[in-house]
Amino acid sequence: MTSLRLHVHQLFDGQQVLDHQVLTVTDGTITAIDNDTSNADDVISAFVVPGFIDLQVNGGGGVLFNDSPSLEKLTTIIAAHHQFGTTGMLPTLITDKIEVMEQAADAMAAAIRSKVPGILGIHFEGPHLSVAKKGTHAEEYIRPISDREWQVLSRKDIGQILVTLAPETVSVADIHRMVSLGIKVCLGHTNADYPTAQAAIDAGADGFTHLYNAMSPIQGREPGVTGCALLNDHASCGIIIDGHHVDYTAAKLALKTKPKGKVFLVTDAMSTIGTNQTEFSFFDRTVYLRDGRLTSTTGELAGAALDMISAVNNSHHGLDISFEEAVRMASKYPANYINQSGIRGELKVGQAADFLVLNQEHQVISTWVAGKPVYNA
Template sequence: MSLQRIYVKQFFDGESFIKNKVLSIENSIIISIDDDLQQYDEKLAGLVAPGFIDLQVNGGGGVLFNNTLSVEGVNAMLLAHAKYGTTAMLPTLITDTVEVMQQAADAIAAAIAQKVPGIIGIHFEGPHLSVAKKGAHSEAFIRPISAQEWQILSRQDLGKVIVTLAPENVLTSDIVKMRELGIHVCLGHTNASYAVAQQAVDAGATGFTHLYNAMSALQGREPGVVGCALLNDNTSCGLIVDGYHVDFASCRLALKAKPKGKVFLVTDAMPPVGTKDTEFAFFDRTVYLHDGKLTSTTGELAGSVLDMATAVRNCVNYLHVPFSEALKMASVYPAKYIGLPAQYGRLVVGSRADFVELNDQQQVTSTWIGGAQLF
């Protein structure tokens, strides 16, 4: 790619708001930031911020990852979420057969090999979960780890990998093995006691999937997985700030309890994002959208139609988080958690030119990946 110069009237670099600079971009990377406002190829009048990074995305654009295990499928998901500022994501596989896990891994490996914009890895949400806290996951597919799963998890062509598991159903030695493979282990869909959860953290689990949801609650005599998540300063938590999955007061409590930088935004998004669809097939059920909430025919919440831009606005409007901090929760913090703080989540010399342009209402007006406009 030839040199590209973009004049930004105001941008957030991941730490500070800066005015009137020109970003020089070459081969998807910001190579300089200067004050020469006379020479540029494009001008962005809105606020430019680091692109949003979503580490839990089940679907979008009418696509459910489980059902569309292809490069085309994950690209359609990314394009749907790019409308709302997402520039990097982990397509997330809901508990399914080992054959589907294999196909999902193949699709992600192919997307990364083909340099599909924004696809940086995969999130296996299950299948090693707790039946008692399965949520919308299918009990029929919940199982112990087998040699077949280890073959998939041992691959080195999948980019960044998150595995969500229930520690009461997984050996501590398995968590150690996953960490040795470079996998980010998150606890979720678990009914574990505090002691068992803490044992998993001590073994190398570093995160908690959609905090509060599908995990044993904090109680006076039993802190549960929620207590473990809030108490361990070295762990990170994904948080769905849509007002349906977690009460806004509970979100604020998490932000108060956790060190700054240890809570990041996720959408847990499903196929309707970026479409006008109001229902979709989900395994042997149907999921319906009503008043912004997705509910399965069997009664439970089934993901969300949240997008990252809305999650950022919700943090500002309902959690009373400073705008700069909400932007970090959508970019800087997930980049740090996934182990990509140098390339992603910031707009500095040497980082990727992945950014979102926002208007005064904090709505997305354009989205760029590697200096190319996708939306």
């Protein structure tokens, strides 16, 4: 058992900002927080905040998870995102062949066995989606659920599973079955009407993927999936705050409508994160990065060139919320959604020592996972 006492000049613990606190970290967990600075092992003379948790990450470091999923590629992806404050993630597999889903599950199991820092589980975005709202997903791989998919979804060695599905393509019974397996079910890439979406929520789905994007909009005579997302107080919504996917006013409306804690930040990041990459191949298309926006040759947005610290700063400045609330949207709230409350997402005794050191411009100086630095600027 090894302990480290860190004298932090300014600490945001997820609730309040405190000056001159000493974090005691023992075997990756915070075991004490006090103000006895006389016997600290090291000093962090900057601003420390909880690490970010990203539940929708398609790639990074020049790698897309879909491209031959492996332990090596997962390690590359999360290392790229460590630079921008992500300490926990659900690597996301976009709609693909069942063989790729199986490879991804095997890679995830290997990452968890190897204790790759920050890998918490896997997000299957598809393949049970609406063709009408497929976005950049490959139509040829959109399909009904099969026994082979159930074999993947029933695995217990791949961490927390999150599934994005269109409720018009998956039965209420199947949604209930997923929830009974411990899967978090989010509605997305869906053109469902309000009653169909609400039936899925009643069956146990409790999330919405990239709010406003690739879902039937709210209208006066048909509330759609967007209306369902805004009306159900207990359901959480991921949102992409990059200035391209969602207008800031629409995002403010979501924050005003939803209870506090029920909107969390995601990046929907592609392979460009942490690289100078300006284009990449994606199935049978090419995706180009122009002015911070990723666009496919077929015209639609293709994920995002967004990292978590940018999402936090965009939210602070664009949504008129405090920096601390923006941090909660990237740490506490996504942790709560995947049932990690009390485990990570805040800096409190008993929680994982996953935190960031930020400079005065709120950029990442260093990233720590389980009490160890995984990135230094």
